[in-house]
Amino acid sequence: MRETGQGEEARMDALAGLWRQAGLDARALDAVTLTGADPILPSGFKVGTAAQATIAASGLAAAEIHRRRGGPAQRVSVAMRDAAIEFRSEHYCAVNGQTRGDGWDSIAGLYPTGDGGFVRLHTNFPHHRAGVLKLLGCAGEREAVAAALMQWDAVAFETAAAEAGMAVSAARDFAAWDAHPQGQAVATLPPLVIERIGDAPPRPLPPLAERPLAGIRVLDLTRVIAGPVAGRTLAAHGADVLHVTAPHLPSLTALVIDTGRGKRCAALDLRDPDQKARMEGLARGADVFLQGYRPGALAGLGFGPEQLAAMNPGIVCVSLSAYGHRGPWAGRHGFDSLTQTATGINWAEARAAGEVKPRVLPCQVLDHGSGYLLALGAMAALMRRAEEGGSWLVRVCLAGTGHWMRGLGPQPDGMATPDIGEDQVHDRLEESRSGFGPLVAVKHAAVLERTPAHWALPSMPLGSHTAEWAS
Template identity: 65%
Template sequence: MMPDPAPTAILGALWQAAGLAGRPPAELPGEEPVLPSSFRVAAAAQATIAAATAAAAEIHRRRGGPAQMARVAMRHAALEFGSERYLRLDGRPAPAGWDSIAGTYRCGDGRFVRLHTNFPHHRAGVLALLGCEGTREAVGRALQDWEGLAFEQAAAEAGMCVAAMRSPAEWDAHPQGQAVAALPPLRIERIGDAPPVPLPPVAARPLEGLRVLDLTRVIAGPVCGRTLAAHGAEVLHVSAAHLPSFDDLLPDTGRGKRSARIDLRDAAGRSALLGLAARADVFLQGYRPGAIAAQGFAPEALAALRPGIVCTSLSAYGEAGPWGGRRGFDSLVQTASGFNHAEAVAAGADPAAPDPKVLPCQALDHASGFLLAFGTLAALLRRAEEGGSWLVRVSLAGTAHWLRGLGRVEGAFGLPVPGLDELGDLLETMPSGFGALTALRHAGWLPETPPRWALPPVRLGAHPPAWA
């Protein structure tokens, strides 16, 4: 049996898979384990953050800046995979942000299901399907009349967000698990012809002068935009007043970004976004597959509008397979793809009927966000040399399959998850649109162009829909 790959090997494999030559310029100090998990969450954090950081360094070098060695400490990287928990606003802990009926329940056949009801319409839809009141007790009673897999399917058909807990073996045998396993975790595809777009002349920061439209919500997509902003990109986050959002996450994921609102339901809104896209380098979106395309913003349409654009697509389960268009979140993909089952068994539970045990952080979200940022930067490097318009694809389920493939860690469940008061100089403070903010600094470090967020996080729609 081959030993589990070292973080440097994991990073090297990502670098090669993205079509980049040479070795990534990065130092990766630290040792596992860091967090209480049987999976190599810390190694995944270190490698994905290092990939994005090293790619930013390479862009800066090719613009005429000095060569730099990225440095990503394992402990800091692992903590950044839980950055949303390390927040203080005006000295108070950030809100928990979970709906009262979200979580796991045992169905009548003994199988667990996980409900994701943080958006009001998802909560209302689940309660309508169950025909019960909005309390955990009522939901638990109602689910006794269901088999787990049947409720998962009924919820999906109703457009709701539910996952039945499977073992890794069950997921591997499932058609969607097989579809995910057939694809790499990061795909960079040329989707149109365009002449090479030279990188701008050297500037003070690696991504200065590059424009990113960020149409994402929750964690994974916003982490990608936040990472690009940390290296100097102009990131304009676009939302709409009628769409639900996790506002509790914005103080963390909104750092470095401006925020505008555009309603794509009317012609004026679509025209405004087209105008922004025509001058963008990157179009980042993380809505359900097909949702943005239906509004006229398919990658191919954007490539025709703006030859040389880099489009990114983030999804829950990928675009292939029977669940290709299904809604999902990190916690649901963990449940469906075997992580909750595997973690419970590794912790000593009965393999036949373990209670779900979650990863110690939203690892699929954060890893996907950093993979997407890395893929975006790799596509910009390839655009400068090869020309073309590009599409970068990442899915939470694909990231889950990749994380499983990194191997396992023993003896980590006794480790505590560090609290904010234990982080010391890993924290930074800044004013924000939400109050005085204390938050975790970025784990990716470059000595000549240290990453920073030049803009504080703001509330949605604080800026006009225009490039600065």
């Protein structure tokens, strides 16, 4: 592995550790070039290293699949600045010359509570907003919400919200999270889990094609950022990615535009028997089934990992969760912002900045990092399926990605780093058409010298395509 810049050993260790976790041949690491150094964004964490390592690992996996299909060996390079910019891709996405905004609801965010603590509300989906307001018994205005929360203790409101199925977290520091049963459960999990869940004969990788993942079919049943980033990454390397959502499920259009590049998108309501049968047909023809619903939700509809393995022996199931599959919070709702708050990251950022209330990371590191880990796991499992056979389950959780980033160590004086301004990213943007209008969006940061990553299909509104595989 060739590297330039400061902190070479730490960046090498970060990438190599992920590569080993995926069970892949360490000799492939000699083909990677990493440039740049942390700090790249204002943070007390090595967010640039996290971005560079996860993107490089997914890019190298694509190059390795292409080599195993009979293609030539090739170098993979990732500049830390490019990786950090891609970790904020949703902020730079513009249609018709206008950015779409961050999609945050008017009452979402951080609030103090009566016990001197803080809670963070995620109310970007209408049902989450309505549920929080019902629980608080107040009007949907920030002032009313703030006053109502002063009548609660932080953990008590977090608990009540979780019992009501809402998306809320209390702010903890690292000591409190490490002592929490869920913090202890997350600490036992690696950032990437790949396990065999069924028997099946080896399924060779498709014959050599121009792109590493050409001929690989991916069912993408994810929303928001992490899961869709995984699907977008697989599409960048040539996979046939079919994004399936349901008409009754809420979505954030700005994120759909950014993460929909390279995908076809269909709509199926799995509560309808005929549409559920169509999903079963798609699953039987899929190589990868990518989902990010609350643990157990799809199993109730017949699409849990073991059910999929029985339906399609040899399938690779890729599962995203907020807090992991072990511990008392295994089934809890969560998003990047909430997980940062619950696991101590926001308090650590505040202390690094000398501030007195929790502070968010400079980008959605847990979401984006988890997305690239999901893509890495999917490709690693495809390679293992080709060699060993079997059906496979890949697991990644936001809290686990945060725990891994924390393990990279603090970034001394990181808060003094100038931020990357929007006027400084023009070289990382590309223009394309989309179903929403002329699109400007961030390029992929992993540079493969022989099979350049790109998105062959434009972003389209949800439900634009028929729920079937490309011919």
